[in-house]
Amino acid sequence: MSLKLFQKNRALILIFLAMFASCHVMLIGAYDQVTDQSIQQIQTEVSTLLVKIEKNIANNTPNDNKYENLKGTYDNIEGEIKSLVIRVNSLPKYKIISQQIELLGKNIQDMEAFNKIGFTSIKPVQIIDSTFQVQFSAMTSLQNGLKRQKNTN
Numbered sequence: 001m002s003l004k005l006f007q008k009n010r011a012l013i014l015i016f017l018a019m020f021a022s023c024h025v026m027l028i029g030a031y032d033q034v035t036d037q038s039i040q041q042i043q044t045e046v047s048t049l050l051v052k053i054e055k056n057i058a059n060n061t062p063n064d065n066k067y068e069n070l071k072g073t074y075d076n077i078e079g080e081i082k083s084l085v086i087r088v089n090s091l092p093k094y095k096i097i098s099q100q101i102e103l104l105g106k107n108i109q110d111m112e113a114f115n116k117i118g119f120t121s122i123k124p125v126q127i128i129d130s131t132f133q134v135q136f137s138a139m140t141s142l143q144n145g146l147k148r149q150k151n152t153n
Contacts, residue, residue: 029093031146038084039143042077042104043136049073050129053115057122065119067112074112081105100139107135 049070056064085101088094111128119125 028096028142028146029091031143031150032087032091032094035084035088035091035094035097036143036147038080038087039101039136039139042080042084043132043140045073045077045080046108046132046136049077050125050132053119053125054122054129057119057125062118062120065115067116067118070115074108074115077108078105078112081108097139097142100135100142104135104139107131 053065053070056062081101081104085098085105088098088101091097114124114128
């Protein structure tokens with residue numbers, strides 16, 4: 001009996017399968033150039049800050065790493081992150097990217113707290129740098145994947 005039903009509705013089933021196969025489900029939002037560029041800008045500023053801190057330690061001028069001397073840089077980075085959080089929260093299906101940006105903000109705050117204690121040794125700076133490299137690499141990879149997706153559609 002089910003074989004007869006299948007045979008009668010074969011064309012309908014084939015049409016349904018063709019429609020289902022052609023559906024494209026996106027679990028993450030589409031590529032957003034402003035978000036990508038903002039992430040790159042923040043990455044550059046964080047990397048520049050870390051290079052500056054490392055050079056101050058290498059040049060035996062750790063006083064240049066005092067929090068008061070770098071506070072403006074932290075404020076600028078945190079402002080850019082806050083602005084980016086607002087943007088990604090307004091984009092559909094950007095929860096993963098929003099989580100990445102929020103974690104980045106937390107890591108900047110952690111680095112800032114550590115800076116208040118003082119950067120006098122290179123080892124903690126290298127660990128922080130390595131952490132940010134992994135984080136920014138993941139964020140960039142996701143943006144590049146979204147960009148490729150945009151270019152294939």
